[in-house]
Amino acid sequence: MTTPVQTQCEVISNKRVAAYHHITLSADKISERAKPGNFIAISVGDEKSSMLLRRSFAIYQASGRGPFGGTIEIIVAANGPGTRWLVNRTAHEKIDVVGPLGNSFGIPKEPVRALLIGGGYGSAALFSLGDALRQRNCRVEMIVGAATADKIFAPVEGKRSVHSLSIFTEDGSMGTQGRVTDPIESLLDNTDIIYACGPMGMLQAISKIAATKGIPCQSAVEESMACGIGICMTCVLPVIGDDGQTRMVRSCTEGPIFEGSKVRWDAIGTVPPGTYGGPK
Amino acid sequence: MSTHKIDQSAKFGSVTFPFPIFTASGCAANGKELSQFFNLSDIGAVVTKSVMNNPRSGRATPRMAETASGMLNAIGLQGPGIDSFLENDLPWLYEQGARTIVSIAGESIEEFAALARKVRQAPGVSAIEVNISCPNVENRGLVFACDPVSARNVIEAVKRSIGNTLPIIAKLSPDVTDISIIAREVQAAGADAVAMINTLLGMVIDTKKMRPVLANKTGGLSGPAIRPVAVRAIYQVHAALPHLPILGMGGVMSGEDAFELILAGASGVSVGTASFNDPSAAPRIQNELAALIEQRGFNSVAEAVGYAHRD
Numbered sequence: 001m002t003t004p005v006q007t008q009c010e011v012i013s014n015k016r017v018a019a020y021h022h023i024t025l026s027a028d029k030i031s032e033r034a035k036p037g038n039f040i041a042i043s044v045g046d047e048k049s050s051m052l053l054r055r056s057f058a059i060y061q062a063s064g065r066g067p068f069g070g071t072i073e074i075i076v077a078a079n080g081p082g083t084r085w086l087v088n089r090t091a092h093e094k095i096d097v098v099g100p101l102g103n104s105f106g107i108p109k110e111p112v113r114a115l116l117i118g119g120g121y122g123s124a125a126l127f128s129l130g131d132a133l134r135q136r137n138c139r140v141e142m143i144v145g146a147a148t149a150d151k152i153f154a155p156v157e158g159k160r161s162v163h164s165l166s167i168f169t170e171d172g173s174m175g176t177q178g179r180v181t182d183p184i185e186s187l188l189d190n191t192d193i194i195y196a197c198g199p200m201g202m203l204q205a206i207s208k209i210a211a212t213k214g215i216p217c218q219s220a221v222e223e224s225m226a227c228g229i230g231i232c233m234t235c236v237l238p239v240i241g242d243d244g245q246t247r248m249v250r251s252c253t254e255g256p257i258f259e260g261s262k263v264r265w266d267a268i269g270t271v272p273p274g275t276y277g278g279p280k
Numbered sequence: 281m282s283t284h285k286i287d288q289s290a291k292f293g294s295v296t297f298p299f300p301i302f303t304a305s306g307c308a309a310n311g312k313e314l315s316q317f318f319n320l321s322d323i324g325a326v327v328t329k330s331v332m333n334n335p336r337s338g339r340a341t342p343r344m345a346e347t348a349s350g351m352l353n354a355i356g357l358q359g360p361g362i363d364s365f366l367e368n369d370l371p372w373l374y375e376q377g378a379r380t381i382v383s384i385a386g387e388s389i390e391e392f393a394a395l396a397r398k399v400r401q402a403p404g405v406s407a408i409e410v411n412i413s414c415p416n417v418e419n420r421g422l423v424f425a426c427d428p429v430s431a432r433n434v435i436e437a438v439k440r441s442i443g444n445t446l447p448i449i450a451k452l453s454p455d456v457t458d459i460s461i462i463a464r465e466v467q468a469a470g471a472d473a474v475a476m477i478n479t480l481l482g483m484v485i486d487t488k489k490m491r492p493v494l495a496n497k498t499g500g501l502s503g504p505a506i507r508p509v510a511v512r513a514i515y516q517v518h519a520a521l522p523h524l525p526i527l528g529m530g531g532v533m534s535g536e537d538a539f540e541l542i543l544a545g546a547s548g549v550s551v552g553t554a555s556f557n558d559p560s561a562a563p564r565i566q567n568e569l570a571a572l573i574e575q576r577g578f579n580s581v582a583e584a585v586g587y588a589h590r591d
Contacts, residue, residue: 003316050349051346052349052554224344226344230309230312232353232355233338236338236341236358248337268341269340271338275337276335278337
C-alpha cells in the first residue's frame with residue numbers, strides 16, 4: 001500500500017455524464033501514487049459543514065503530467081446531501097482530498113484473458129485497470145450493466161482501454177436486455193481472471209459463478225465508510241483469511257478489493273458464527 | 281515542531297505531557313494510520329482504542345450513521361485483545377516516540393483489574409484510561425459509569441491492581457443525571473483524572489426502511505453536535521472537584537473548540553471524530569489552540585484551565 005496524502009485539490013472540470021458527474025481534480029501527489037483500484041476520500045461541505053464524514057470514490061483515471069499537472073478523475077452519483085454538494089463544485093474551487101487509499105487490483109505477470117464487469121458507476125474503477133492489463137498484453141473484455149441506460153457509465157474514450165465492451169440494462173434501454181451476470185457463464189471457458197466492481201449483490205452473484213470454475217474474481221466492494229483511512233472501523237465485512245479464519249476486516253485498508261471467494265457475502269451485515277473474536 | 285512561546289504542558293496525576301492535545305480513544309485506532317499524516321510525538325499523547333482481554337470482532341454492520349454535525353457509531357470494541365496489543369501495537373507506538381495512554385475496557389471488574397495489571401507491566405505507557413462508559417455493550421445495565429457504586433468498584437479494583445505506578449484516568453459517560461457524583465466516586469476510588477465525555481446514546485431510524493439504521497439499533501453520538509454537552513459536563517465537574525484533572529473531549533473540531541473545553545476546566549483535550557473528517561486534525565487543533573491561548577494573554581495552557589469559572 002502506498003502512503004496517502006491529504007491535499008487541497010482544485011476542481012479542473014465537472015461534467016455531466018449520463019446520470020453521473022465526471023469530476024477532474026488537480027492532484028499531483030495523489031496521481032503519481034495511484035494504482036487501478038485505489039480510491040480517494042473527500043471532505044464535503046464548507047468549513048462549518050454539518051457533514052463530518054468523508055465520501056469515498058474510486059479513482060476513474062489518474063494522469064501523471066498533463067496541461068494541468070497531475071490529475072485524478074472520479075465519477076460521482078449524487079445520491080445524498082454530501083455528493084450533491086460535491087457535484088455542484090465548479091472549476092477553480094478547492095476541495096480537501098485524501099488519497100490514494102486502499103489496495104489495488106492485482107495484475108498478472110502473464111498475458112491472461114481478463115473479464116472486467118462493472119455495475120452502474122462501478123465500471124469507472126475498471127477502465128484504468130483495462131489499460132494496465134492491455135499493457136501486459138492481456139485480452140480485456142468488459143461488461144457494463146445497470147438498471148437503465150442513464151446509469152451506464154461507458155464513455156467513448158473508455159473503449160480504447162478494452163478489446164470488447166458489451167452493455168446490459170435491465171429495462172433494455174441500452175445494449176442487451178438483462179443483467180451483467182447473464183452472459184458470464186458462457187464466457188468462463190475463455191476467462192482466466194475476473195475483475196468486478198459494483199453493488200454487493202452483483203459482486204456476490206459473480207463470485208458465485210466464478211467459484212464454479214475456480215476462476216479468481218477480484219471484487220471491489222463499496223461499504224459505507226466514515227474516514228477512509230482505517231481509524232473508524234465502520235466499513236468492515238466478514239472475510240476469510242489465508243488461515244481459513246473469518247475476520248471482520250476493514251474494506252478501506254485491507255480492501256476495497258477482495259478475492260470474491262474469500263468474502264462471506266451471505267453474512268454481510270452479520271458477524272457469522274466462528275468469526276475471530278466473535279460472540280461466544 | 282511547536283513555534284509557540286507559551287508553556288503547552290498538561291499534567292495528569294504524576295505525568296506531565298508536553299502538549300495539551302490528545303487523540304480520543306476509538307478515533308485513532310492504535311496510531312499507525314494517523315502516523316501517515318503527522319508525527320505522533322508532536323501531540324500530547326495517543327489514547328489507544330479501548331482494548332479488552334480477548335480479541336473481539338465487534339458488531340455487525342451498519343455500524344455508523346451520519347447525523348447533523350455528528351455521527352452515531354456502534355463498533356462494539358473491535359480489537360486484537362490485550363496480549364496482541366502489548367506485543368505489537370504498544371512497542372510500535374514507543375518506537376515512534378509517541379506517548380501512549382492505554383485505554384482498557386472490561387465486561388467485569390475482574391477483567392478491568394487483570395487488564396490493568398498487564399498494562400502496568402508493559403514498558404512505554406504514560407497513563408491508563410479506564411473506559412467504564414462504552415455505550416455499545418450488550419447490557420445497558422453494565423455501563424459502569426452510569427452507576428456510582430459500579431464506577432467506584434471498577435476504579436478501586438484497578439487501583440488495587442496497579443497502585444501508583446501509572447496515572448488512572450476514568451472515562452465517564454454523560455448519560456447520567458449528575459456527572460459530578462460519578463466523578464467524585466471515581467476520584468475517591470483512586471482515579472487521578474477523568475476523561476469526559478464519552479458518546480451519548482442515540483438512534484437514527486431510516487424513514488424508507490422504517491427501521492433503525494444501525495444493526496445494533498443504538499449507537500454513541502459524537503461530533504460537534506455534542507460539544508455543548510461536553511462543555512457543560514466539564515464545567516460541572518471542575519466546579520465540584522477543582523483539583524481533579526479533566527481530559528476533555530466532545531466534538532472538538534478547531535483550536536477554539538478546544539479552548540472552550542479548557543475554559544470549562546479541561547487540562548487537556550482529546551480530538552476524536554474530527555480525525556475522521558481531517559486526519560491532521562490533532563496537530564492542527566493544537567497549533568490553533570496555542571496561538572489562541574497566547575493571543576488571550578495567557579503564559580501557559582494551565583493558566584487557562586477553568587478560567588470561565590472566575591467571578
